[in-house]
Amino acid sequence: MRFADIIGQELVVAKLRSLAEQNRLSHALLLLARPGTGGLPLAVAFAQYLLCDAVQDPAPSLFDSKDSHAMPPDSCGTCPSCRKVSALAHPDLHFSYPVISRKPGTPSLSTDFAAEWREFVGQYPYGNDFDWLQSIGAENRQGKIFAAECIDIHRRLTLKSYEGRLKILILWMPEYLEKEGNRLLKLIEEPPLGTLILLVAEEYGEILPTIGSRSQLVRLPPIEAPSIAKALAARCGTEESRAESIAAMSDGSYREALALLQHHEDDWLSVAREWLNAILRNGPVAQVRWVEEISKHGREKQKQFLRYMCHLVEASIRIQTMGATTAGCQGPEADFAEKLNRVAGLGQLQAMAAEMERCAYQIERNAHAKILFLSLSVRLQHILRDNVVLLIS
Numbered sequence: 001m002r003f004a005d006i007i008g009q010e011l012v013v014a015k016l017r018s019l020a021e022q023n024r025l026s027h028a029l030l031l032l033a034r035p036g037t038g039g040l041p042l043a044v045a046f047a048q049y050l051l052c053d054a055v056q057d058p059a060p061s062l063f064d065s066k067d068s069h070a071m072p073p074d075s076c077g078t079c080p081s082c083r084k085v086s087a088l089a090h091p092d093l094h095f096s097y098p099v100i101s102r103k104p105g106t107p108s109l110s111t112d113f114a115a116e117w118r119e120f121v122g123q124y125p126y127g128n129d130f131d132w133l134q135s136i137g138a139e140n141r142q143g144k145i146f147a148a149e150c151i152d153i154h155r156r157l158t159l160k161s162y163e164g165r166l167k168i169l170i171l172w173m174p175e176y177l178e179k180e181g182n183r184l185l186k187l188i189e190e191p192p193l194g195t196l197i198l199l200v201a202e203e204y205g206e207i208l209p210t211i212g213s214r215s216q217l218v219r220l221p222p223i224e225a226p227s228i229a230k231a232l233a234a235r236c237g238t239e240e241s242r243a244e245s246i247a248a249m250s251d252g253s254y255r256e257a258l259a260l261l262q263h264h265e266d267d268w269l270s271v272a273r274e275w276l277n278a279i280l281r282n283g284p285v286a287q288v289r290w291v292e293e294i295s296k297h298g299r300e301k302q303k304q305f306l307r308y309m310c311h312l313v314e315a316s317i318r319i320q321t322m323g324a325t326t327a328g329c330q331g332p333e334a335d336f337a338e339k340l341n342r343v344a345g346l347g348q349l350q351a352m353a354a355e356m357e358r359c360a361y362q363i364e365r366n367a368h369a370k371i372l373f374l375s376l377s378v379r380l381q382h383i384l385r386d387n388v389v390l391l392i393s
């Protein structure tokens with residue numbers, strides 16, 4: 001994986017490159033990235049950059065002074081080191097990540113799942129911990145970074161580097177380190193010479209504070225929508241206007257964009273139409289039927305639908321405040337947004353968006369879908385029909 005394979009994040013790449021160039025890298029770097037924004041692929045690309053032959057021994061340029069270290073902008077992608085990192089098989093690149101125990105009550109190590117890990121990172125680098133744990137059959141079991149893994153990290157990092165250069169550990173999701181994580185403190189503070197620890201996390205607040213405070217923090221922002229649209233077009237062959245509209249809904253997450261693309265056939269627009277008709281025209285029986293239908297979907301899809309609705313409502317708000325050309329969607333979606341404007345004023349649209357966001361938040365926390373969607377429908381009905389904007393508690 002090269003920097004060129006990373007979607008967006010140009011500023012973070014530039015920052016990492018300059019830290020390396022100016023020799024200002026600390027022993028432990030914490031990449032903080034929300035799901036789908038590319039923390040893991042960026043860590044791999046950075047490791048590849050640092051281990052690349054062309055970066056380790058840059059060809060001297062005619063104009064370099066004797067001690068300047070002009071480093072190439074990206075790893076070469078073709079040297080033996082790059083090829084080994086790309087295959088996730090470089091002997092000096094180690095990984096640790098949450099796993100499940102193969103046998104109940106027995107701890108597992110990351111290396112027990114090395115083959116599955118290679119496949120996961122190769123195919124789905126923007127996936128999150130949920131995707132990973134499902135891919136190894138966790139179902140309802142909790143993923144863990146076991147105490148035995150911390151001991152194994154010690155062992156692996158104190159081995160001599162195979163190729164006599166840098167040794168790198170990518171520790172993905174340190175949120176899963178429980179108290180045992182404190183065993184790693186000494187290692188993070190004073191790793192063996194020539195060792196770099198790259199922690200890749202989502203939530204700073206869920207990392208052991210002792211670990212967070214010992215690492216150099218680099219935050220990844222959400223990915224810009226145009227970069228996501230470009231990636232969808234190039235990698236999935238998505239048609240341009242579709243890619244743009246998905247990117248606008250994806251909340252800066254390529255993972256979310258892929259999920260939206262996959263569920264494109266769900267035809268959320270029809271679901272949205274049916275819902276508003278039930279709320280505005282067809283009455284309680286139609287509402288209950290609609291709620292029954294949406295409740296059959298899994299939580300991920302329900303959240304996606306709500307995000308889609310928020311996207312439409314936001315388009316309406318933009319049309320109302322800045323004119324039709326600013327909708328941010330096209331075709332039937334823009335029509336829908338225009339129609340929504342005929343039944344709702346600005347305050348009503350804002351109240352609707354707030355209600356739907358709150359509902360998505362509760363779905364994430366496992367609230368009962370049927371009850372939530374029913375109460376949401378009633379609230380939207382009040383907002384729309386009675387022309388009364390409810391105060392959001």
Ligand SMILES: [Zn+2]
Pocket residue numbers: 051052053054055075076077078079080081082083
């Ligand atoms: Zn290379």
